[in-house]
Amino acid sequence: MSPPTDAQIKRIVGTLNERGQFRSLVSMATTPTRPQYERMLQDLYHMLHITKPADQKRVEQFYSVRRSKMNVSHNRYREIFAFDRTAVRIPNDVRKWISTATEHAGKKSGNGATIGDVEELREDDSGYLNANVIVDGKGSWWVACQAPLPVTNHPFLLAILTRSATFKHAHLYGASPGTSPIRDLQAFPPKTAIIVQLTGLTEGDVVKAHQYLPTRVGHSVTYEPSAHLAAGQPSIKLTLDRTTPLPKTSSILSTLTLAPASSEKISIPPMTVHHYLYEGWPDFGVPRGKDVQKLQELIAEVEMKQKEEAAGGCEVWVHCSAGVGRTGTYMALTSLLSKPMYPSSDYSRHPLFDSPIGPLPEPLRNDPIASLVDLLREQRAVMCQSDAQVKLLYELYTEKAQGKQ
Template identity: 25%
Template sequence: LENKAEDLLDLDPVPQTPVFDMGSETRTEGDAVTLTVTPVGLQERRGSNVSLTLDMCTPGCTEPYGYGAQLSPRDQSAQEYLRQGTHILTPAMLHIRAMDDQSLQAEFYETPMNFVDPKEYNYPGLVRKNRYKTILPNTHSRVILKSLGEDDFLTTYINANYLKGYGGEEGAYIATQGPTVNTVGDFWRMVWQERSPIIVMITNLEEKNEKCAEYWPEDTVTHEGIEITVISVTQEDDYSLRVFTLKCGGEERSLRQYWYTSWPDQKTPDKAPPLLELVQEVERAREEAPPSSGPTIVHCSAGIGRTGCFIATSILCKQLRTEGVVDILRTTCQLRLDRGGMIQTCEQYQFVHHVLSLYEKQLSHAAEE
């Protein structure tokens, strides 16, 4: 089970945040320790030299949304930080900031991760529904699958959260893990239930180990009463586009899947253009989708790292066009309130700054012409 936590490896062999792994944990200090992933194990490590980073990231932020949960003072302050965090950047500030690794690191590490305490999900059989056992959907915003008659928690569960879009637009996106062999049926139930017009997939099927099951057919397949048929496949430079027809209960819909494969080499800012192009392409497709359409579904492997970068970039491009400024910290905080760990590493946080800096240059260049 040498499962590496999500997409860190693509960016940097030593992840900059404590990301909870299947068995071991890599840290800034490089003091790799073996960690049995139990809430208690994490609590006990609070006194260590990485306690600051861990404190922000320790699962234990129970959601303060009507569960009557008593938040510890630290969890309370983490929630408040995420609700209030802001750093508005003008174009000039953005370009300088994108190059200032130290300031970005400081900002990234101060921002709480808001991971879920695994104790929130104490249901037998749930393990098979999660790709990484410590990356779980925050309870207040999780996607609930309508169960087929029986009131069974497992049939309603999928590791996915609704995320707000630009200007607080409700349910603009769904962030989810890459489907596993066990959850392909649940994934398609969600696509149909939510009327999603677009799936953005930002991972290869394998990178050192399995990152995502191949959940779509070569030509046609039926999952949970939903018939999925491939209509066309187009190969672009950095992604492929599949257009599907979905049929269920006499209704027929169209679905587009953008499969972006050029991420693993993304260690440098010069990889910003392909991501920016994908964001814009997905935005165009979104505008052309039927008005009854639901959220855009975005996934990588764990559904927090690259997924967070894509959704944040999407929101921030709109903010830049609309307001002429960006607030990358604010957007990160808002995403993490709804799904812990969004934008998972410091490199990813820097990368989002590079992408926005590039986008601003493109916009002002176009304006001059």
């Protein structure tokens, strides 16, 4: 087995991008700009044989980015949106959110599930973040997000502290593994989270990310909620406990404490955050030479850390700058090179993986790399952004298949 040639990679990526263009077009259907795209939408539906209005509506809801379009000031890039379906939602009123879930504890819905396990936060009760829950179809999941902007530092950290991604995952795919993520905030509070940052603050003269960690050991930064949400959301305090160089992974590990500010009266205990900063990956490109091995070591390190902390429900948040190219490639490589975090959780036959735009064309339908990239893009657009990034997936997957790793 050998990886595809550059010409073959270009054709594969071309097919994946064409499907991405379909999703992008449909995503405009739930925004005020729909009239500009109506003719193209109808042509696309005709080509895909989606003729019933009810089916068209389902497709449009599946790929909706309406909340992203409503919150443009919270997006780092104007063309990178978060699908509403898989987007992490943050409680606007944390106290109300916890108390409501507690009231529902033990009650059962018609299908036997605990109500608090799978109910979605209502739109009026939830805040926006450019971040999506991403599953790989065989038991592992992460959160893909943009590098936080100054205006989104608080919602980003609040989402981690309240375990909002776990709740979203439970809503989409059922409450297992684990128990109700909301009730856990009181009975079994989250102990740890992992953040993998795949970009430096600047590349050349371009700002790719903003500093959101304290810069000195022992120091803290406090982030305040938006003024109109101050009554229902706590201030967030982030303290840098220590930094550890990890030469094998070309990374810096920062260990931090994340907690509501001391003045806040809210029953969420502090948690530990392990932040890995990996800077050996150029934007749109891929690591080269020794940096490839160091990236693989980073994947193994994060996998080991997550398993150590699994009992506390350890979420893994991954971001580069936009949260799609390097982020998607990292997740795909983790899926291809590592064992599933929860191997008993098979999402592959889940209804949410029945793509509204149909399966990949042959012969890519049975191609493990193309299928994985397409699956990731069903949950967040443009994942694994460049030809070089898709090629790296094939190269390392081939090496693993040949027993070279």
